[in-house]
Amino acid sequence: MQTLDALGAGAGPAPIFAALGDRTRLSLLARLSDGEPRSIAALSADTDLTRQAVTKHLHVLEDVGLVSSIRVGRESRFAYRPEPLAAARSYLDEVSARWDEALARLKSFVEG
Amino acid sequence: MQTLDALGAGAGPAPIFAALGDRTRLSLLARLSDGEPRSIAALSADTDLTRQAVTKHLHVLEDVGLVSSIRVGRESRFAYRPEPLAAARSYLDEVSARWDEALARLKSFVEG
DNA sequence: GACACTCGCAACCAGGAGGTTGCTGATATG
DNA sequence: CATATCAGCAACCTCCTGGTTGCGAGTGTC
Numbered sequence A, B: 001m002q003t004l005d006a007l008g009a010g011a012g013p014a015p016i017f018a019a020l021g022d023r024t025r026l027s028l029l030a031r032l033s034d035g036e037p038r039s040i041a042a043l044s045a046d047t048d049l050t051r052q053a054v055t056k057h058l059h060v061l062e063d064v065g066l067v068s069s070i071r072v073g074r075e076s077r078f079a080y081r082p083e084p085l086a087a088a089r090s091y092l093d094e095v096s097a098r099w100d101e102a103l104a105r106l107k108s109f110v111e112g
Numbered sequence C: 001g002a003c004a005c006t007c008g009c010a011a012c013c014a015g016g017a018g019g020t021t022g023c024t025g026a027t028a029t030g
Numbered sequence D: 001c002a003t004a005t006c007a008g009c010a011a012c013c014t015c016c017t018g019g020t021t022g023c024g025a026g027t028g029t030c
Helices: A014-020 A023-032 A040-045 A051-063 A083-111 B014-020 B023-032 B040-045 B051-063 B083-111
Strands: A067-072 A075-080 B067-072 B075-080
Touching: A014 A023, A014 A051, A014 A083, A014 B014, A014 B023, A023 A040, A023 A051, A023 A067, A023 A075, A023 B014, A023 B083, A040 A051, A040 A075, A051 A067, A051 A075, A083 B023, A083 B083, B014 B023, B014 B051, B014 B083, B023 B040, B023 B051, B023 B067, B023 B075, B040 B051, B040 B075, B051 B067, B051 B075
Parallel strands: none
Antiparallel strands: A067 A075, B067 B075
8 A cells, every 4th residue: 555655745744744743833723724814913812922933833834735824914814724634634544544454354364 | 612622632632743743653653554563673674764763753653652562572562553543533623624614604604 | 501683771963843032124003 | 204013034042853873681592
């Protein structure tokens, strides 16, 4: 099953998981997943972090395509992007399926 | 939807994603997902990394429960563990569902 | 018992991640 | 125009990460 290595966005799913591997970024994504684009100031509002720290996290998310940004007037709005997360999901599904097949083989071996 | 913050293994899904955010570890997990426990030496065999490097990666995976290890004679066998990956999948499913609902609301607003 | 294999521990290193502060520039608003 | 807001850039810092090497200890084999 080479697809485990083949599929993936760009350099594979690892960078996507890496981007997801941070509480702050997960929180940002969760807030943006309601479809409402938000400015950096808005996203930094109820956080104990600096605006700059939030900005860096948003750039990390943007680098792997999890969010997109457009400049509107003096503020830049960040919006959720579903594609990379779908890729991540399908990768986890593949690994999971591989495991389920292994279980099925084991079961049929024991029974048969 | 507080479940986005509530669920999670231990300190939330972020550490799991962080553990998945590395090509080497993803590769190790993919190989172990066939159900066959393997020794460190076996897992280090067709890698250009040192055995110690592989060991560290395996420990990272073990820390978040993605693999488990048992000592058998002089070698320690690492085996795949499905639970954390299931948690990661369900988290991604939640975010994805949130997004889908947002799309549905937008659609019904435009149409209605 | 001598030897080969498997592993753990510790030290060490370079580089990147997460975060802060300070400053500057652009855009609204009075 | 004066002022406040939003953001980008750069420097700097600390700590973790990924990786290496060296060495010692347990385990199997002849």
